[in-house]
Amino acid sequence: MAVDTLVWLQDIDTSMEFRPADSLVMSCGTVTLDLDRGKVLLVWNRKYQIFQLPKGRRNIDESMLSAAVRETYEETGFRVRPLQLDIATRATPPNAGDGSASHQNPNITEGHPSTEFIGACLYPDPDSDLPALKTVYFFAATADSSATPESGTQEPWENLTPFWIHISEAPMKLRFRGEIAAVRKALGDVQKTGYVISSA
Structure with a gap:
């Protein structure tokens, strides 16, 4: 075996880390936009007195996208629809052999509008x-x-108020800076896909 391979x-092997499922929390949320009015949906967390993006833990056997949509509905009372966007992703395209990966990087897939996640925030769970x-x-x-x-959509312990800003x-x-970055990423993907965002 070549030295480089070793x-x-x-x-x-040095960087790989195993964590059992009970030490990992998978949460899903949305950057929900009203493109016609140039607004984004936030929640005001009355307990901590901060604005956040709507999000929450995934249920067993629930897809991440379904969890994101459900949690947004539960926390805000708004029924949201996923936006299909041209997202640069490392997910394998539907026809992996058709040469559709990005010309800049063969590991990145672009040009396939989808409802893939736009990104993720990682941090130690403060509630655990x-x-x-x-x-x-x-x-x-x-x-x-509008x-x-x-x-009546929130869990009994939640104390959140939806705000469109x-x-x-x-x-x-x-x-949180990570959530600001998520909004900026969503807006970039929206514009890249060709949607028009109202400045009104």
Whole structure:
């Protein structure tokens, strides 16, 4: 076996880490946009007095996208629809042999509009009694900000208020840098796909 291969295998072995399922938290949420009004959907967390993106834990056997849509509905009362976007992803395209990967990087797939997640935030779970790594997968979605949200959708312990704000205000309102980055990524993918975002 070549020296380079041995070094490569050793690098993988050194950096690879196994974590049991009970030390990992998979959460899913959305960057929900009203493109016609130039708004993004946030939640005001009254317990911590901060603005956040809607998100929550995935149920057993639930797809990540379904979890993101469900959690957004439960936390805000708005029924959102996934946005199909041209997202640069490492997911394998439907026809992997058709040469559709990016010309810049053969490991990146582009040009396949999909409802893949736009990115993820990773951090230690502050709500866990035992050490756990939380990963929040964000998906782009759309909804009508002029609609009336349904009431009674939150869990008993949740204390959240939905707010539609102008997209330009998101960086000033959101508490976490990772969620600001998620909004910016969604907007970039929306524009790359050819959607028009109102500046009104």
